Amino acid sequence: MSERLRTLSALIVIGVSLLISVLVLATDSTGVxxxxxxxxxxxxxxxxxxxxxxxxxxxxxxxxxxxxxxxxxxxxxxxxxxxxxxxxxxxxxxxxPKASGVGIVLWIAPLAALAIGGAVIAGRRAGKHREISQAERSRIATALEEQG
Amino acid sequence: MIAAVGYAGILVAGISAIGLIVQGARSFSGTIGTDRLRLPAWGIAVGAIVAMGSLELALLTDDFSIEYVARNHSRDTPLVFTIAAGWASLEGSIVLWGLVLSGFMIAVLRSLDEDDRSGSGALAVMGLVALFFFGLMATAANPFTTLDIVPFDGSGANPLLQNHILMAIHPPMLYLGYIGFTVPFAFAISALVAGDGSTSWLQRTRRWTLIAWTFLTLGIVLGAWWSYEVLGWGGYWAWDPVENASLLPWLTATAFIHSSVVQRRRGMLQAWNMALVISTFALTILGTFLTRSGVVASVHSFTQSAIGPALMVFLVLILIGSFGLFALRAHLVASPPRLDSLASREGLFLLNNLLLAVFAFVVLIGTIYPLVLEAFSGDRVSVGAPWFDRAAIPLSLVLLLAMGLGPLTPYRFAAPDLMWRRIRGPLQAASIVSVGTVLAGVRPITVVATIWLSVFIVSGIATLAHQRARAAAAPYSKALSSLFRADPGFWGGMVSHVGVALLAIGIAFSGSFVTRQTIAFEPGESALFDGYTLTYEGPTLRDEPNRRVIGALFTISRGDTVLGTLEPRLNQYPNQVQPIPTPSVRTGLREDVYLSLVRIDSDGVTIDAFRFPLMWLLWSGALLIVAGGGWSFAGRKRRRELSAAKASTVV
Amino acid sequence: MSNRGRLLVISAVSLIAVVFAVVFSTRFGADPRLSPSPLIGNPVPDVTLDLVESDNSLRLRELAGQILVVNFWAPWCVPCRAEHSDLLALADGFEDLGVSVVGVVYQSRQDDVVAFLDELGRGYPVGMDDRSRAAIGFGVRGVPETYFVDRDGTVVAKITGPISLGLATATLDRIILGEPVESARTGEVQTQP
The missing domain is CATH 1.10.8.640 (Cytochrome C biogenesis protein)
Structure with missing residues (x-):
């Protein structure tokens, strides 16, 4: 019960703060x-x-x-x-540099690097073999963490 | 005479380097024991000490028969800059390079066992690097070239270099960092050649990596501080090619420090770690090349010289040699992919590595693209701060997020309910603080996001420390301090993380809320600047041995309270027409007031006045990053000694 | 890693390294600060100068039909002292051939200009550059810089660094004859006092 209460109060605090921040920042006319x-x-x-x-x-x-x-x-x-x-x-x-002509490389290259790197990591993840289910693993991990 | 001794030192070191390569290779193949490496390694060290010592002696004794002394020193040069002149200019900086490298080699030598193949191989690789640098000193960058006609006095050091004490400390720190990365590089190459898939190279070089990283960080911070204190435009980072050159290996080294943790804990990423170490080393050579070849225009660059082509060839050989080796042998050493889930600490480490690698790539592209373009098409473009900022800000924000989550996330798999319980406290703290700053009028959204992330990071770490200390049996404060001592690698890292969070806030605030105003004063006149009253009291003038200092004395007050005096200056050096400014900074808890003298004559002065909020946060954050690095390697050593002491009492 | 993968990595790295080498080799010895002027081939910028020791002003475009030598200089500039006598000779020698030399003062005070001219001589109009508008219009990066404008009002050449009488004469001869001319760099320019 107290666990659920904590979750609830945390969600409220975070939600309200976020809402206020967004509202204030969105209606802000200064800072142009x-x-x-x-x-x-x-x-x-x-x-x-x-x-x-x-x-x-x-x-x-x-x-x-x-x-x-x-x-x-x-x-x-x-x-x-x-x-x-x-x-x-x-x-x-x-x-x-302008994002056209000779400057275009400077705009594409970083995005390409990010995409390639992300794809490599995602590929790594896909290559693994599953032995136990996600739910099981989640339970084990939680139990381990609780202990340690 | 001194020149001959110094040059002999270089030759001894160079020949010893050849000896070390040969003996290292033999010991690597098991033909001889590692004790046979002692002579050549010490030969390099002694040669390097003799060379550096001779150069310093020549400077201190005003021996203008040596060209280097005549060009970089004069009889009027103050002692500290005379000593610093030993590495302030191109040839001398290479001598210091050799000296530091030989120091690292001796340290590696002392860590060798009797039969130590990987260590011997590493020393042979370091011998190769040493051979290159001492070869440079013996030929293209000889610091001991003598003059036929000995001048009575030298021309003195570059005014920018003798204008501030930081210039005496910043380069050696940077070198300690740069050169330190030779050690992990050498061990990685040795492991690749041997096809040794164990992680011993990583374990053995972790401390060197941390030392190198810490000094590199310190070097970069000091360089930024020097920019702020001397260059007079109020900035500390301009994305200048030479600044970028020091940031590049830092980024890959930071990635390596993180990914090596994954390898130690989870046995993943062996090949990737080697690639990172090789890249870091190659980037240090690239940085050296960019700084010393005159191919880029930079406020920091040395003049053009003959060593540019040599460094370029060396860089190309390193790239082809080590990545070629890597491609041929990586399958022998690669660890199996064991990533269970991206939602895990490993996953965040991978994200960290991806972002840092992309960051490094972005900085590299931005730095060399103008050169590449001009070489191929003749078109000239500039890539400056706006471009770098656009890439660096989002990358940094996501890195900060990963940094906040990482220490709270378990290895293997982060169960959502567990994660939520761990992060909800920090999330609340971050949200409350940032909504407070928003209501206090802080804009724009990037600054608010930085505050949010920084508070999230710091409160996450605080929660972690608090929980662990409370769970321990010992009294709270004692438990907290033993926590730090028990795992200096982790907690040193956390100290650095806190430093990064403070640094981020400092950067965001000082960058976003800077006020700048150019003000002209007649003597006795006052002007308002952003809530302060500046009063020009009058000009000051004093002659120092190496320069003439022209200053403008200001009193600064707020309301009726006089806060103090500020004296921005222009320093006139005999060997340069254009004076070098020394801005005057008043550091306060809220903000720095920074005055830079633009023009002064009998009618009055013109100054640039800046207000930079929270600069102290920026510098203390930066120093905390360094301190965290220092703790992680110094604490590690103490722990080892402790356990050694424990072991001996047991015996 | 497969054999093909290895080959790929090695060739990619080698390629990058060699490209690097080629790129940087072309840069050794080149001055990274030297850059061509985009003004060449374009009409002379519309700038107006306040003439020194006179109440008149001079609009460069009003000199259309003449060949112009526009010399940016400053009294604090060391190479400018060296080239001054050559400019005087040039102004004198080419006057009858429809060539006007105009001096534009960069970042200086009028008193210093007058003192400089008192010392080294007068011979062609010299104008002050109010708020650096002329220097910005021409894209000046330092002094001395000299621009050559043909009779059609097109900028045809630029000499960066001090002019020599020989080079300037040759350039003017070619412009008069309507032959193509080339820009040149003769030495250092000074950016600030």
Whole structure:
């Protein structure tokens, strides 16, 4: 009885917390984020080795940051802005390569690796032989754990 | 004179390495005993000590007839950076490499039995690696090249390297980690050649793996800390190729540490473990190559040099040689698949391995894809933080989930009712804390998820420790501490897990709630920054032996309370036009206030002011990971000594 | 593992290793920071400069019909000092052939520019680059960089690093004759003071 009570109270606590979190997060209008900054984070500072426009303390990066701010204020879309910078600095100005053309490999390869790895593990599981039923094993495991 | 002695040391070590390969192979085949390995192994060590000692002596005595000294040292260089100059530059770093490797070889030598085939084979493999590095020192990366015309003074070390004390410690830690992985690699190769399917290679190298992993972790953390303290852009991790190079072997080594537990407990994954160890070693060489060949542009990279091609050939030989061997012999050593159910601790270990392996693959692809693309098509792309983050964040979140579940999950099969009883406590704790943070205004969802997972991990571990200690006969606190001592491997790991949870919260908070503002001040002027008042008191100037330090003195206050002073600086080194900044950081319980000097002249200053919440959590989490690693190998040793002492009293 | 499996693993690893080797061999000695300009073959960016020691401004596109040599430089840039006399000579020598040299100051203060010109001489218009708009428009990565624009207003070549009179003259000769020209890299560029 107390076991069932514990389960019930745990479910209630978890359920209510989750519900509140989801409701609050879903109805939240703040946290859209600073568009200029997030754009600047995705563009490489042209005179730096690996820093973004947002991170670099150099004057050029600041000027670029301001320019992005003006472009955003003028109603440019993200793609317009990226295109503008690619036209002057080349593709390498994008720290987040486009999911097309030469950048496509970078998007497919990780997913492919995940899929292949998952398939290998699943295959391993399938290759095993069953001697005892799942229910039996569950009982044994529970009993063992209770003891130990 | 010093140069000749040092070079002789390199030659002695190199020749001894050949001796070790030959004798190791003979001992491996059973023709001679392992006592015959002692001479060549010590020969390498003595040669390496002589080489490193000579280089340090040359630096300390201002011997500018040696080119390395002339390029990396000057009479004004402070003592600590003079010593650090011995490994701060390319050739010296290879000498340190050789020295550390020889230290590991001596340690392996001392662990050998009289007739120890796998150990002898491992030493022969290590001899091969040593031969390569000492060969490099003797040819392409000779640190003892002399100059015909001896300059009066040297040009001094790279300003970035002599700007902060961390630069003296970070590389040796990283090397201890990198090079330590030679040991499990060598034992794995030895077992493969012998076709030895037992797990003795794993048992014998577990401690080395833990030591290497711990130092590698420490090295990475120190590197990140150095970035934060020196580079002045406020970050600690930029997904820079060289940073990635140190992360790659860490990821595969972390996978190995976990999967080796599965092998010890359940006898699975032998071949996979060997593949992981070989990959880890190959990745350390790749990292060395990327850092030292000048093929990638990085804030950390050494200048271009002739050792690039040599390292590349070595890497290719390792890849083809060891994976070729693996493909030919793995069936001899492979363990039978014994996975009963994916819903088990083994299953979670497999998930952990899958995710870490994919993580490593992602980092590898992102790091070298620009090079590959440019080589084949001439197109240039950059792969930067946004791309890496997109892959790393979901992978990390699932890893955290597996990390929370793993220690609570039984081996073989996790019965749902048992699992539920174990996880419901942590689940409730995680849900309550995260709903609290949501109501307190924490956004976005990734941060909330990180908090949820971190609390789940920590409370799960706490529950586990609590239950075990309560079940023990001894008084609670005593039972708790003996718990930690009894199984340092497991509980060291749990300490690291807690560290990861704290680190995750630190990363999520400091990354998501950073405030940055560029502020210009005239002398005496104040400005508001995120609730703080910064007042520019005036410029400061002092001449140190190796540099001129230009600072800007600020007082920082909150309301009417003066909290202290901050002095971001620019350091001007004689051998570089561009000054190196030293940001000034005020660490608090809530947040770090971080000031970096952008420009200073008589009219005033411009600074970048940052606010990073909970940075201390990030660093202490990172150090806790290291501490957990340290406990798992140091505690293990103590346990062995304890049992040895017990055994002797019984006799 | 089956024989075929083994063969597969070995050949895959060898292939990867060899690809690696090929990839990296092409990179030895190359400067990872050097990159081509996407501007070549495109119209000159529409930038306007505030001329130094003058109240006028200069819009580059208004110089259409002339051959342009647009030189980005800075008074704190060491190689720029070396190339300055060559630029003066170039401006002087090609003036009658319809070539205009324009200097664009990168990341500097006007006082320093005037001091530099006082020391090393004047001979062609020099403009300040407000908020780095010209540098951003041209995709400048450091100084000195020099862009060549033909009579149609198309950017045809870029010299990264200090120009030499010989190289610049040869480039201009080819542009005047309407022959194709190539970009070149002559040395280091400086990114910051």
């Amino acid at each position: 984020g600073d568009r200029v900054h997030s754009l600047a984070e995705r563009l490489k500072c042209p005179i730096c080795t690996s820093e973004s426009v947002a991170d670099s303390p150099s004057q050029v990066a600041r000027d670029l940051y301001d320019l992005i701010g003006e472009q955003v204020a003028d109603g440019w879309t993200n793609d317009d802005i990226f295109e503008f910078f690619v036209a002057t600095y080349g593709e390498e100005v994008l720290l987040d």
